[in-house]
Amino acid sequence: AQKITQTQPGMFVQEKEAVTLDCTYDTSDPSYGLFWYKQPSSGEMIFLIYQGSYDQQNATEGRYSLNFQKARKSANLVISASQLGDSAMYFCAMREGVGSGGYQKVTFGTGTKLQVIP
Amino acid sequence: DTGVSQDPRHKITKRGQNVTFRCDPISEHNRLYWYRQTLGQGPEFLTYFQNEAQLEKSRLLSDRFSAERPKGSFSTLEIQRTEQGDSAMYLCASSLKEGRLAGPDTQYFGPGTRLTVL
Numbered sequence: 007a008q009k010i011t012q013t014q015p016g017m018f019v020q021e022k023e024a025v026t027l028d029c030t031y032d033t034s035d036p037s038y039g040l041f042w043y044k045q046p047s048s049g050e051m052i053f054l055i056y057q058g059s060y061d062q063q064n065a066t067e068g069r070y071s072l073n074f075q076k077a078r079k080s081a082n083l084v085i086s087a088s089q090l091g092d093s094a095m096y097f098c099a100m101r102e103g104v105g106s107g108g109y110q111k112v113t114f115g116t117g118t119k120l121q122v123i124p
Numbered sequence: 125d126t127g128v129s130q131d132p133r134h135k136i137t138k139r140g141q142n143v144t145f146r147c148d149p150i151s152e153h154n155r156l157y158w159y160r161q162t163l164g165q166g167p168e169f170l171t172y173f174q175n176e177a178q179l180e181k182s183r184l185l186s187d188r189f190s191a192e193r194p195k196g197s198f199s200t201l202e203i204q205r206t207e208q209g210d211s212a213m214y215l216c217a218s219s220l221k222e223g224r225l226a227g228p229d230t231q232y233f234g235p236g237t238r239l240t241v242l
């Protein structure tokens with residue numbers, strides 16, 4: 007089974023509208039973390055937002071919020087008031103487990119390409 | 125600029141040649157990671173360092189790949205006898221993990237090195 011599933015290969019949104027990017031995850035570890043990254047065409051992965059599995063509140067960072075539904079194992083990213091500069095690939099990622107040396111594996115989804123239309 | 129830097133940004137090489145990439149992490153970060161990203165996929169974990177110790181390696185890291193972080197600061201990733209299948213974006217990330225407290229351990233990425241093997 008895929009650890010991280012992003013079912014939307016591509017999305018369009020009108021400028022100034024809100025958009026939700028879907029992410030579901032699969033883990034049996036009670037302690038895990040969920041991340042969203044943005045990757046513009048330049049290639050750099052930009053950290054957007056983090057949600058811990060024990061966090062009671064949904065994470066928010068400016069125009070980004072994470073709709074965390076633990077029972078459904080979903081961690082959707084909501085971008086409010088879309089801007090042209092939001093056009094990029096968006097990756098959901100999960101950190102889980104503890105390997106050797108304290109490393110917790112981070113697994114990325116396949117991404118969603120968001121295009122903001124003027 | 126205090127972000128993660130990578131050099132070179134682009135590398136074109138002929139099959140069978142050796143290549144080396146460099147990553148300079150955020151200065152106070154003690155953890156460093158290498159990922160490989162192919163078209164249409166999210167980053168895939170290759171290896172992880174805590175300070176100068178290489179503590180985790182993916183099965184993706186064949187014996188042609190070697191990574192070092194000699195003084196716990198910058199890191200190098202070398203690919204020997206390159207193959208066309210090695211063509212990808214190679215991403216470096218760093219994070220700061222202190223003690224055993226739970227926390228995001230957020231990874232911050234560099235701009236990547238795009239490798240093309242002809």
